[in-house]
Amino acid sequence: MSEIQNAGNNVQVNNGDLLVFVGLSEENSDALKYSHLFSSLAASAEYFPTTEGQQWFQAYLKTMESCGWLPVKFSYVKEAASAQNFSVKNLLVKAVKAGLGYATGGASMVSSLVSVASDAVDTVAQSPEAVALLDRLNAEKEGTSLSIAVCTQQANGEVMLSVGCIQSSESPPDKSSFLVFEWSSSHSDSYTGAAALTFHRGLYDTVKSTLIQRVGDKSKNDVLTKPIEPKKRP
């Protein structure tokens, strides 16, 4: 995983998505990583994120809920054609802002965390390694999809996650940076999804071993049954 430090916040490119951690304990950070990864994989097993964005996002949230991340509110909207141009960054930040609005209602908190999300995208955009990674991840996809998750831990221990995602029928041209890619609304359909989730540590703890076990059982089965004698060349 690619990790970049930004003003004390941890930004991670995980399975092609951006995760931003604000003040999370290591334990909760691991919980987010594994829940997000498991949920992304589960959603991608059923839907293509670039062409079935809404179904993918709903499947992702449903799996996250099973992992202990309980959705407070959720939206998935088509971006209005009145906007002249879209950019990946602007849509992501807008989606995160919507998710945070569902979760907190506190204007100063929303403003602060939206700023964190915006800075995180800038940080990644300014990191040649992370941009190269994202460009490689998205180079072969049809259309565009990306999600960002901002996770915060309050002083009282409460953990909130705001997830924003975009889906567009447009793809960036070769050799351009995905994060600063802009496109016109007149030639494409673009959607943003937003959700706020609260973390229920107790629920996660009850499924954590199952998550590991599910992967673990498959691993044992593979190790015991898969052939390991190389084929002979003709």
Place this chain on the structure above:
Amino acid sequence: MHTKRFSLVLSGNCLLLLSADLDDQQRQDAIDAHLFCWLNASAEFLLLSENQQWHGTYMDRHTGLGWVVSATGERINVETATVPFTPLAIAWHGLGSLPASLLPTLNAALTMIQALPETHPALQALGAEALERTQAPGVKPVTRIALELRVVLPGLKVLASSVFLETHQCLERQWLTQPLEIEEVSRQVTRNFTGELFPDVFAGIRTLLETRLEPLRAMYVMPLNVREDSL
């Protein structure tokens, strides 16, 4: 904390660059976790003549063993920008986002690989797995190459890059570092992935894996006998 030293081990068609900060168990895990995936993919498909299917199986086995793959990439095009345009340089170029702090020692490791004599037993073994030349009546001979480089850091964290090539060029014994003629290359696929081993999952299969691989390990795994201190 990296001490910026690496040792080199051949496993199948993969050159593993193992951080000297790995303990003995981690080194063993890194080698076994690669070898199993390589052997199973090679049991189901031919690395050189069924490469697309081979690679799909290879990556599936990684996930199955508990590798959390956080990034994958694949490009199918003849990349002319790699200088020099050699199999080793193309694979190296594909590693891309290496931590800057490790670059000097990794570049030193690359130089060491380039300096190995073509008669080195590990290079002979690599050539046997990674290279083939086929000739059908009335058709220009084709040489296929499949090579992977894998940097293993404590964690276990891995950055891997591989290249699959088809060329009509006749390659010599020093094929690894031989400049390729671009106009003769008919197919080039470069792939990379970043991942880390899910320790809780791997702990449950470590002993099974070691037992199953025991009779085969010596046939496919070979150190390159380069002193770690020199890297």
